[in-house]
Amino acid sequence: MNGSPRATLLTLTPVLALAALLPLAAAGPASAAAPAAPADPAAPADLAALGGLIDRTVAEQLRRDRIPGAAVAVVSGEEVLLRGYGVADTAAGTPVDPERTGFYLGSLAKLFTARAAAQLVTEGRLDPAADVNGYLPPANRIPDTYPGRPVTTDHLLTHTAGFDSDLVGLNSATPEGIPTLAQSLAAHRPARVRPPGTLVAYDNYGAALAGLVVERVAGRPYAEQVRASVLEPLGMTRTSFEQPHPAALAPARGYRPDGSDGWTEEHGQYGPWTPSGPGGITTAADMARWLRDQLTPDPAARLTQTTHYRQDPRLPGMGWAYEGWTRDGRTGWFKDGDLPGFHGNLLLLPEQHLGVYVVYNGDGTEGTAGWDGKELIRAIVDTLPGGTGGTGSDPGTGDDPGRYGGTYLAARVSRDSMMRTEELFGTVTVTAEAAGLRTEGLALDPRHPVQHWLPLGDGRYRERDGQARIAFRDGVLTASDTPSTAYRRLAWRRQPGPRLAVLGAALAVLLGTAVAVPATALTRRLRRRPAHPLPARAARAAAALTGLLAAGFLLSLLALVSDGNAMMEAVPLGSPLALAPTWWGAAAPPAALAVTAGAAAGWLRGWWRLPGRIAMTAVALAAAVFTALLADYHLIAGPLGALLG
Structure with a gap:
């Protein structure tokens, strides 16, 4: 997850939203062909034939997965194919224009961070093997958690720096009032949880910190450095990492399917960690320029397209931001990027001189848009002549x-x-x-x-x-x-099965208590039995209240996880949908303490018969287990949560 926004329901009715798409579907995709030199006779792909495959595949994806629009760029040799599909704005019915419609980059921004860093390396201004603390201001320097194992720029760009991950509340629904990159990185510095260079773990913080290194070495803000050193030389005039964006660069709107065949607009594509994802926008035409440049790489681009780390030497590894990729016996470099409502995929096959970029402005049903781009890329690669089919070696033996x-x-x-x-x-x-x-x-x-x-x-x-x-x-x-x-x-x-079983048992006891305590109190009154002492009644009330708190927690958690698309928006935004479980959790420790005190007093003072005392003890135990699990998973808001967590 690279970011997320707060959802706002579209005012346009689903019928009108679908009607806006019908003329485009009937007329076919919008397309534009960039001026190109005569085709290289050795070019591997027939773009005219690929155009038909892309048209059919994307049209079916938009229909099947309820995605408003998409854009595609394919570079083969000196030829460029651009396509736009569907709408960029469902309310206005604005068609996607591959030359002008902006799409958020998401984690594809990491490629630009890596390229900017690589240029500084080739200029001799940045040592990728040096301790990054030598380039950072005091507030952003990394603690010496592993003496003799400093974090380097190479670690940051290969996701091997060893930082923990936390994206809660980092993104914004608007581009105004966003803290600087340095301020945000200092305020949200995660713990170092493993020595650098020992395990690859996708790391947005590390990529953002690499952007700060670029900023400090270059002596100007990240967005300015990337614009001057990368975008302008490539003619990428409709790509920007500034927040707010220039007025002429109005991006498409991102959506997720709603429950009535329409869409809900998503928000949260902005944020201070621009080098790792939020905030950057581009067009399909500009990404075609990026692909062409990457397929005829200069020393800086070659540095990003070199394997710098492999978790297993028998499988593809990491370049700088790029991931190694293989299919049909071909090898290349891949990167995807996701923000709420926006999902992009990019592939380079240098030996075939082929580059593909595809992006959607919708999450798709069940979050399928991210996969749809990979599906299209695989379909394109499978049309290339000379592939092996990728079957590889015959099954082996002797392994258990x-x-x-x-x-x-x-x-x-x-x-x-x-x-x-x-x-x-x-x-x-x-x-x-x-x-x-x-x-x-x-x-x-x-x-x-x-x-x-x-x-x-x-x-x-x-x-x-x-x-x-x-x-x-x-x-x-x-x-x-x-x-x-x-x-x-x-x-x-640490396996989830036993933990979920324990949590389920504790919740069952607490939820049952929320029903049983009022029911037994009512039964006792109807039968005109003597009332228990006030402290005993207070203890039972605390037990019932704890059950209600558990119910509130469970319902808020289910509301969060029931829609993966909405959750992707809510968590980085830190919206009430994402934080509600922790608010309910904040009441769990004092409630558990009250129930435990009541159970102990019940035994000491003989408030209830033996079954009643055993029941209160079970409730106290369930409340303690429930609270401990919430604390372990950092689901208790406020200072008490920080203390217990």
């Missing part, structure tokens, strides 16, 4: 799949923020089966979360019905489709 079974967690998952809850719901399960391995939660396609893998030997596996590869080494799972994040096998005490 059972030794790799277990639960794995992406190394990027937070340890010190409420985003740690991803540990409960976002793990990867690996299970041995007759022909090899079965994984769930590793697939990029949200519609097909289960994958099956055939052994290649020595801890390597290839996808049974695809071309992906995975490899295991020292308890770490590495996947060819996601070289920017490794997966660590969880010890039994």
Whole structure:
């Protein structure tokens, strides 16, 4: 996740929104062909034929996944193909123009950060192997958590710096009043959780810090440096990292599907960490200029397209911001970028002199837009002549799949923020089966979360019905489709199953108490039984209140996770939808303390019969377990949460 906005319901009715798209669908995609030199006779792709494939694929994606619009740029040799589809603004019905419609870059901004840093390296002004503290102001210097293991620019640009991850509340719905990059990085500095260079874990903070290094070495703000050193030389006049943007660069609006065949506009594409994602905008035509430049790289571009780190030497690794990519026997460089309502994908195949950029201004049903771009890129690559089909080696023998079974967690998952809850719901399960391995939660396609893998030997596996590869080494799972994040096998005490079972049991007791206490009190009154002493009644009331607090927490959590698209907007914005569970959680510790005190007093003073005292003890235990789990996952707001967490 690279950012997020606060959702506002569209005023346009779903019928009008769909009607605005119908004329465009009937007329076909808007297109523009950039002036080009005669085609290179060795160019690998027939752009005329590719145009038809792209038209059909994108039109079906927009229809099937309820996405308002898209833009595509393909560079093959000296030829350029540009396409625009659907609308940039559903209310106004503005069609997507690949030359003029701006789309938010999301994490594709990291490519520009890497390029700017690489230029400083080639000029001899920045040492990528030096301690970055030598380039940073005092407020942004990194603590010496691992003596003798400083963080370098190379670590920042390969996601191996070893920082924890926390994006809660970092983004903004508007471009005004945003703190400076240096101010925000100082205020939101995460802990160092592993020595640098030991594990790849996708890191927005590290990329933003690399942008600050660029800013300090260049002696001018990041946006100015990128504009002067990267954008202007390439003629990318409709790309900007300034916030607010120049008035002439009005970006498309981003959307997610609503519940009535329409769209909800999303917000939160702005923020201070511009070098890692929020704020930057571009057009398909400008990205074609970027692709052409990257396919005929100068020394700085070649530096970004060099493998600087591999989690497993048998699989693709990391360039600077780029991820290694392979398909049909071809190798290249890939990057994607996501912000609420915007999802872009970019691929370079230098040997084929082919570059592809595709972007959507909608999340798609079930968050499918991010995968749709990858699906289109794969379809384009599969048309190229001379591919191997990617079947690779024949299945191997002698490897025991059972030794790799277990639960794995992406190394990027937070340890010190409420985003740690991803540990409960976002793990990867690996299970041995007759022909090899079965994984769930590793697939990029949200519609097909289960994958099956055939052994290649020595801890390597290839996808049974695809071309992906995975490899295991020292308890770490590495996947060819996601070289920017490794997966660590969880010890039994950290696996989500037992923790969710304990949490479920505690919630069941507390929710039952919220119903049982008023019911028994009413029954006692109807039967005209003597009332318990006031302190006893207060203790039971505290138990019932704790149950109601648990119910409020559960409902607010379900509201947050029930719509992944809305959650992607809410968390970086720090909106009430995202923070509500922590507000309910803030009341849990005092409530648990009150229930525990009441249960203890009940035993000492004999307020209830034995079953009643046992029941109150069970409620106190459930409240304590509930509070402990909330604290462990940083779901208690305020100073008390900071203390307990």
